[in-house]
Amino acid sequence: MSVCRPTRCLFSWLSSIPKPSSSASHPRRPFSSTTVRSGRKRRPHYPSIKAEDLALLNQAAETNYPKYDTSETSLLSKRYTKSQIAAIKAAEAALDPKDIITQGQRRTDPWQLPYEDDLAEVDPVTDHADKLSHRDIKGPKNFRRANEVERDEAIAQIANENLAKLYPSGVPDGKLSPKEQQHLEEAMQAALTQAALDPRAIYTSDNPHAVAALADPRHSVVLPDLPRIENRMARQTRRLSNEEQEDPRERRLLQYMDWDKKELRKIRSKTLVVHGVTNQTRMGKIRSMYYLTIAGNGDGLLGVGEGKSVEPEEGRKQSVMSAIRNMRPIPRYENRTIFGDLEKKFGATRVKLYSRPPGFGLRTQHLIFEMARLAGLQDLSARVPGARNKMNVIKATWEALCNQKLPDEIARGRGKKLVDVRKVYYGGSVH
Incomplete structure (x- = not known):
């Protein structure tokens, strides 16, 4: 008899005894000296603010x-409508x-919006200019190439406008220091260069609105991108589409x-x-990954x-490049099936492929199905009666598809016409 049986009987007898009421029971002695959760004083989730601190916060706010x-409300009423003022x-x-x-924080990033900004004007840093079309140009829209006199006048006017942007208070005159003189010469050279490249100096028109539209970025088909933050991290992480790193294996494959x-x-x-495969060396066991890949264009190439490599991604790339390099043309009857029945033995694996009529589909195991789909075959059936090692099945199927006997070759070998060979070779059943 088990020792646990009397114990179970004792515990079941004790559980049948009615429990005393809570009023008659004595308080149990706790195992820990820590106060129970119900008896603890709850701590506030947020620190309490004193009266003097609150007064300082109100004063700062x-x-x-x-x-x-x-007065400010009257100024706002001149600029905004009643509904906008109500929203404000x-x-x-x-x-x-x-x-x-207490909770807010001033932004310090380059894209911060000033608190006093009413968003009425377009900011060239944070906003895109509105696109305008030819319908927004008033008057005629005829242009012609400017002659030398008109070009010189336009360059002088545009250069003065550029200098006015660089020196809003006027170009400094009088005796200048060497540094200021150099800065002035560089500014004049930059203004002249920009004026020579400006489209208003190359083309002219009788309509001043049409000439002004030449230098207006809102009429540009491709608006300039927003300026990027120039720092070390941005320069390292920035990658353009034409600056992608080229794989040396892919470059050699293309050559x-x-x-x-x-x-x-x-x-x-x-x-x-x-x-996975393991290579035993004097340094110990080196584990690497083996990949077998097929490649095709779906139109007669397979x-x-x-x-194999220690790095999985490296081994996979090697198999892909090798499969593309080893592609061979697959003969297809009517671009949908094989020429007759095929049989190939690779190692202990034997693969049998059968041509089928239109609409039959691919009724094969999954490995041969993937190979037939990449080769562009649509009607095919197959049997693998022997061993079904995956690598041997793939290699046997590939060699069987590549080494098909074409009717033209048989006709030349037998010295017969193509029509007679097709009739005899397929037994009168031509699909």
Whole structure:
């Protein structure tokens, strides 16, 4: 008899005894000296603010974010409509200045918006200019190439405008220091260069609005991009589409195949076999990954490639490049099936392929199905009666498809016409 049985009987007997009421029970002695959770004093989630601190917060809020007075409201009524003023007042009433002081934070990034900005003007840093079309140009829109006199006058006028932007208070005159003189000469040279490249100096028109549209970025088809933040991290992480790192294996493959990148992108590949291999050396066991990949264009080209490397991605790339390099043309009858029945033995694996009529489809195992689809075959059936090792099945199928006997070759070998050979070779059943 088990020792646990009397114990279970004892515990079941004790559980049947009615429990005493809570009023008659004595308080149990706790195992820990820590006060129970119900008896602890709850701590506030947020620190309490004292009266003097609150007075300071109110004073700072009133100083930094004062309320609108009567004069400011009258100025706002001249600039905004009644609905806009009502929206501004509602927003001001919803925001508590004390919350802005305690929880708010001033932005320091380059894209910060000033608090006093009413967003009425377009900022060249943070905003895109509105695009305008030819319908926005008033008057005729005829242009002609300017002659030498008109070109010189336009360059002088545009250069003066550029200098006025560089020196809003006027070009400095009198005796200048060498540094100021050098800065002035560089500014004049830059203004003249920009004026010579300006389209208003090359083309002219009788309509001044049409001439002004030549230098207006809003009439540009491609607006300039927003300026980027120039720092070390931005320069390192910035990658343009034409600055992508080129794989040396891909470059050698393109030279070997005499292709361009557009033709290489049409090739589809699929990895069918992946397993780990171990190489025993004097330094110990070195584990690497083996990949078997097929590649094809879906229109009569098929290749098989192998790759092995310690790095998985490196081994996969090796197999893909090898499969593309080993692609061979696959003969197809009516661009949909094979020429007759095929049989190939590779190692202990035997593969039998059968041609089928239109609409039959691909009724094969998954490895042969993927190979037939990449080769562009549509009607095919297959059997693998022997061993079904994946690598041997793929290699046997590839060699069987590549080494088909064409009716033309049989006709030349037998000295007969093509029509007679097709009739005899297919037994009168031509699909």
